[in-house]
Amino acid sequence: MAWRLWVAILVLCVAMVVRHCQSLAPDYVSVNSDTPTEGRYAPSAYGRTWYVLHNEAACQHAPLTILVHGFSLSSSVAYARLAPYLASQGHCVLTYDLYGRGFSDSPPASVPHAEQLYVAQLASLLFSVRPSAQPVNLLGSSMGGAIVAAFAATYPKLIRHLVLVAPAGLPVPVPLAAKFATLPGVGETIMPLLMMHNFKAMYARSTAPGDKEGAAKAHASLTHVERVHKHHPGFLHAILSTLRYFPMGALKETFAQIGKGTDYDILIVWGDKDVVVPFANAAALHTLIPSARLLVVQGAGHDPLHEGEEGDKLQVLHSFLAHNP
Numbered sequence: 001m002a003w004r005l006w007v008a009i010l011v012l013c014v015a016m017v018v019r020h021c022q023s024l025a026p027d028y029v030s031v032n033s034d035t036p037t038e039g040r041y042a043p044s045a046y047g048r049t050w051y052v053l054h055n056e057a058a059c060q061h062a063p064l065t066i067l068v069h070g071f072s073l074s075s076s077v078a079y080a081r082l083a084p085y086l087a088s089q090g091h092c093v094l095t096y097d098l099y100g101r102g103f104s105d106s107p108p109a110s111v112p113h114a115e116q117l118y119v120a121q122l123a124s125l126l127f128s129v130r131p132s133a134q135p136v137n138l139l140g141s142s143m144g145g146a147i148v149a150a151f152a153a154t155y156p157k158l159i160r161h162l163v164l165v166a167p168a169g170l171p172v173p174v175p176l177a178a179k180f181a182t183l184p185g186v187g188e189t190i191m192p193l194l195m196m197h198n199f200k201a202m203y204a205r206s207t208a209p210g211d212k213e214g215a216a217k218a219h220a221s222l223t224h225v226e227r228v229h230k231h232h233p234g235f236l237h238a239i240l241s242t243l244r245y246f247p248m249g250a251l252k253e254t255f256a257q258i259g260k261g262t263d264y265d266i267l268i269v270w271g272d273k274d275v276v277v278p279f280a281n282a283a284a285l286h287t288l289i290p291s292a293r294l295l296v297v298q299g300a301g302h303d304p305l306h307e308g309e310e311g312d313k314l315q316v317l318h319s320f321l322a323h324n325p
């Protein structure tokens with residue numbers, strides 16, 4: 001028992017030293033040192049946002065469709081298949097990297113990565129790319145689903161269609177390491193040691209059992225996160241701050257607000273084998289937003305648009321986004 005006490009004291013001391021060093025460090029805006037192959041930057045109050053327009057010719061006449069990725073993967077990986085598909089169907093598609101991910105800057109360390117930060121990022125990007133403020137299609141996956149829901153609740157007149165793909169925002173299982181990471185100082189101590197192990201476990205859980213293609217995608221996702229972690233000095237801080245301040249399981253009131261009535265159509269997509277954001281949340285969300293259409297993909301894990309049963313799910317999505325309200 002004595003050795004456990006000494007280990008606990010050591011961890012606490014290290015955490016206190018890290019916390020003290022952070023208090024002495026100046027605020028910063030950090031950027032990925034890797035080299036992007038396409039896209040451009042949009043300015044904002046908290047650093048630049050990296051984005052890519054797909055099928056830019058269609059943007060002269062088609063509504064803008066914005067895809068918002070989740071907790072860790074940048075847009076180039078999260079929407080490597082969906083963005084080109086929608087563009088091939090005539091949609092004007094915009095993908096971008098959340099703060100601290102991919103090629104977007106990480107804001108000053110004093111700025112918490114709460115939902116308001118990501119709503120502000122999306123609003124700033126939208127008005128930079130399309131100042132006319134015409135209604136847009138919004139699709140968000142996982143944490144990205146929570147972001148687009150918060151955006152829609154804040155700016156309902158800017159929404160044309162809303163798609164929530166296994167969105168966070170209702171109660172989700174939180175790994176023990178993630179709970180420890182929320183403690184000031186402790187997260188900075190343990191996350192550099194455990195982060196990649198935790199991501200490996202998360203990506204393994206995100207794939208439905210027996211899905212070889214999904215397993216290959218999970219491996220590619222892990223490789224991508226390792227690369228971003230190596231080249232982006234703000235990635236670790238963004239992950240930690242998101243764990244501490246983003247309401248992954250506490251947006252029930254936001255969904256309820258949307259469910260009280262909107263001028264736009266809503267599509268919910270969920271895989272019945274999803275354990276990252278449990279499939280049980282689909283029924284709970286549909287109860288909060290009864291006007292939404294719920295599309296359940298049999299046999300799919302956390303990426304229902306590309307996993308599970310074959311069928312016309314992408315065609316359903318295309319038709320939903322193309323429909324004139």
